[in-house]
Structures are given as C-alpha cells and as structure tokens.
Amino acid sequence: MDGDPSQDVVHASVIFLVDAKLVLLQPTKDNEGALKYDMRIIASNVEYYAFIRDQGICRNTAETPHPMSALEETGTDDIRTEGAIHDSLWFFNGSGIQCWTDTQELLKSASLESQKETAQPISIPVDFYPTAIALRSGVVIGLEPELVQRRDTQFAFFRSSIRVRWPAALWTLETKAE
C-alpha cells in the first residue's frame, strides 16, 4: 500500500558509508518474489556525505527560521516544490565536494537494469576542509588551519579559521530550482 510506513523497508534504497566507500543497496525482487538487494559502490575516498532530504531544511521552510528569510519574501517555497536540490546527495572526498543533484537519477543509473554508467556527480573543488553545505545561502563553509607566530611568545600555534566558498555550480542549481 502506498504511503504505509511499515512498507518503507521494502521500497527503500539504503546508502551505507563503509570505510571510505559509499555503497548503494537497491531492493529488487527475484524470480520467487523475495526481496533481494543489489549492491553497488557509487563513490570511493568518501570522508563524509550529506543527504539533503534527511536534513529537512527544504520541507517546512516556514518552521525553520533563517537569517536570510527576512530578506527573501519569495523563493524559499520554490525550492521545496521544485526539488532540484532537495533530493541531492553530497560528499567530500578530500579534493572537493561532489554532488549528485537528483538522487533518483543516480539510483536509476546505478541499477543493474540500466545500460549506462552510473551518473557522474558535479565536482566543486575546495582548498579547505568543508564542514557544512549551506544550501539556502548557496555556500560551502569550512575550516582551514593557520599557523600563527607572535613576537611575544616563543611558540607558534595553529588556529582554525573559517573559509567560505561560493561555487558557481551551486548558484546554477539554485536558479534551476526557482
């Protein structure tokens, strides 16, 4: 029955992060109708991933106060209804942020019935360690260690400073959503 939460486990495609690999398990039914999973590695060297749909930021825009929302009167609802980024999957692989804008397309291309190769993610190179992807603001936020030397101390120390990157790819995705 559609919409029945107890049947979610039958229809769900599970994504695991095992060591540094992003593994996709897609449910299929074999000849006898039993549930089986097709396993596929969709990414390697993954430090961490972020699945935007889990974060709930785009679903109820009225409930999540955001500093930008005071300036924007319209447009926040459009992200929810259009869903261009709402279903995206992001991960950091050490050299940059990779993003599949539509997880459904990724699942389709990764299924064993598909003849094509797995969909390629969009790549956003960063030269700092990204810690958050702020979708509403369209920026990637991260940290970079700085080595600080002071004349009044005899030691040097590292300090983390915040870096922000405005990737052009992200702005293109946002304008597509509106």
Add this chain to the structure above:
Amino acid sequence: MTPTGENSLLIYTFDNNLYHYIISSSKPSVQLVQVGQIGLHGIVRAPTRVRAVTWYIPEYQLCT
C-alpha cells in the same frame, strides 16, 4: 543511527540489522514505534566498519 524523512529514525546495530522507527509525538509523551527491520547478513560483511547509513524512499511511497 540517523533521523530521516519527516519523523523517522534509522538505527543500525552491531548484529547487522537496520531498524526503522517512527517518532510519534502524541501527548503527553513521545514514543518510538518500530515499523520495519532489514536484516543485512550476507550483504554487509563488516558491521563495525559501517560509519553512517541513510536511505532513499521513492516519491510514490512517501506520505504527502
């Protein structure tokens, strides 16, 4: 363990099972109700090396 969707919680355990709970907030208490379970024996060989888990439910299955 990861929250997902609107009110769901996924818990992956050491014995290689993935449990799906719904968080029901009927007053006066909040309860966890188990609604599903996936056994992953033979699929995931090293449960201690699984760092994170999430899932994608197709649109037709989501409650709107």
